[in-house]
Amino acid sequence: MIDSIPDLLQYSFFTNSLLAALLASITCGIAGTYIVARRMVFISGGITHASFGGIGIAWFLGLNPVAGAAVFSILSAIGIEFVASRSNIREDSAIGILWSLGMALGIIFIFLTPGYAPNLMSYLFGSILTVGPADLWLMAALALFLALFFTGFYHLIIFIAFDEEYARVHKAPVQLFKYLLISLVALTIVLNIRVVGIILVISFLTIPQSTANLFTNNFKTIIYLSILIGIIGSVTGLMVSYFWNIPSGATIIFAFVLIFGIAKVVQYLKFRSDIIRQLKD
Amino acid sequence: MNTMMAEILELQHVSAGYDGEMVLKDVSFSISELDFIGVIGPNGGGKTTLVKLILGLIKPLQGNIVFHDPGERNLIGYLPQVSQTDKKFPITVMEVILSGLMSVKQGFRAYHRSDRARALEILELMGISHLQKKSIGDLSGGQMQRVYLGRAIIANPKLLILDEPNTFVDNKFEHDLYELLGELNKTMAILMVSHDVGTITSIVKTIACVNRNLHYHRSNIITQSQLAAYNCPIQLITHGEVPHTVLGEHIHIHTHD
DSSP: OOOSHHHHTTSHHHHHHHHHHHHHHHHHHHHHHHHHHTTOHHHHHHHHHHHHHHHHHHHHHTSOHHHHHHHHHHHHHHHHHHHHHOTTSOHHHHHHHHHHHHHHHHHHHHHHSSSOOTTHHHHHHOOGGGOOHHHHHHHHHHHHHHHHHHHHTHHHHHHHHHOHHHHHHTTOOHHHHHHHHHHHHHHHHHHHHHHHOTTTHHHHHHHHHHHHHTTOOOHHHHHHHHHHHHHHHHHHHHHHHHHHTOOHHHHHHHHHHHHHHHHHHHHHHHHHHHHHHHHHO | OGGGSOEEEEEEEEEEEETTEEEEEEEEEEEETTOEEEEEOOTTSSHHHHHHHHHTSSOOSEEEEEESSTTOTTSEEEEOOGGGSOTTSOOBHHHHHHHGGGGGSGGGOOOOHHHHHHHHHHHHHHTOGGGTTSBGGGOOHHHHHHHHHHHHHTTOOSEEEEESTTTTOOHHHHHHHHHHHHHHTTTSEEEEEOSOHHHHTTTOSEEEEEESEEEEESSSOOOHHHHHHTTOOOOOSSOSSTTTTOOOTTOSSOOOO
16 A cells, blocks of 8 residues: 555656646646636537547447547537527527437447446546556647647637627638637547546536636636646545545546635635725725 | 718618518618718617628628728727627726727737737727726726727727617716717717617717618708608607707707718
8 A cells, every 4th residue: 555645656657647637737727718708618518428429439439439539529519619600599409419419329339339348437437547648648739739829829719709799890710710719628628538537527627717717807817727726626636536545536526616615715705804994994 | 071081881782681581671871981870770670780781790681782992901990789798708908908909910910019008098098097907897887888999999990880889878978988989080980879869969970760771861960750751760859840859959069061
């Protein structure tokens, strides 16, 4: 039994999972801020669950499940964004259909596949301790691309996300950026499924951002703060899950909710003391 | 005076609508430099459709919209209806004002120091310099309108389009707004949609009555009977025909032909 943190760091599985937590915090911090700002949480939930269909089919065909999930999630992301731009279709109902269709396909194909499906649970709930070098390289590439893309096109991204109609009036590449960004969101979701799982990945994309949003309304600051909160929450969750031997994905999310709760209390106390100070003046 | 000015754009026999329903039918109309046109008409009469056509947000079903200089990127500045944007979006006042420059930036590049200096001038002009670091969620309705107006004019457009700028704002702001619009009108044409006929006739130069068709009234003084003739069923402040129901009494800007 390993019982101290320095000992733990000698094991590659543990350093790998720490790196995974760091990269997940960066990718989810950036993509999640876009999701929260544009109120796309439900859309992202739909994309996440639709990707399970891709995992199931890839499994059945003997292909790489992550690749299957990537194809499925990008296609469903583009599909949802397309449906959303057509005013005569009810967007939330369409998402609901896609959401359950993906899960149904995933379950059907996994059961059709001969033999036992040992890793199914790890896709649903994540298994950060089994993340390997290949996963890490993919996550690092995505983190780098997201960072460069959001730095290079920061103002244009906000311009379009804030007031799409105004951006269209001024001939900004609205459609291109919307499709590009939703595809990046889909990729972020897929590559983080290994870390926290399909069921919990949406919270990695929303809880740190909502926590950051309690203290700032600046898009850039929300990105930085949610990356920081992501790192604190996921490393704490990882440690607790390891020492208490409970599932890591759930522990990480629980840590996020705990941080959100503390932040909410801090915000309340700050507002209260502000008011008291103003009353004294 | 207006007839001497160069034309900015022209609508030629334009019809438009949504989902198989015709909203505007055979509208011909042009906007010239330094025009100040008030667009009035009943709800559902097609005022917003007219604006969206000019902005290029919807395409005409029939007819053409011809721009005198289609290559120009700072042609139009636009103040949308307040309800249109997300008030909780994490964006600061400075960022919103600066985003008005996106229309003239080659390749939508990042902002220069000169852009920021220009934004500070606009903030000053709008009287909201102290709010530049605030996020839009912290603003009142009137402050929000100032921010959006700042965004609309920062690139010095040829034509400023305002869709119901006087909703959700207090009288003080409305007064300031009209004064500012009079000032802006010295360098740009303005097209302003409003349901509040009484106040707009006091500041505009001409009136367009929109109700499925468009009747262009080359004066800012209009009577109830003229409105009836234009098939524009809206009420002026005084009811009926007494005494001429002219709204010229509180004109701030006088126009001479």
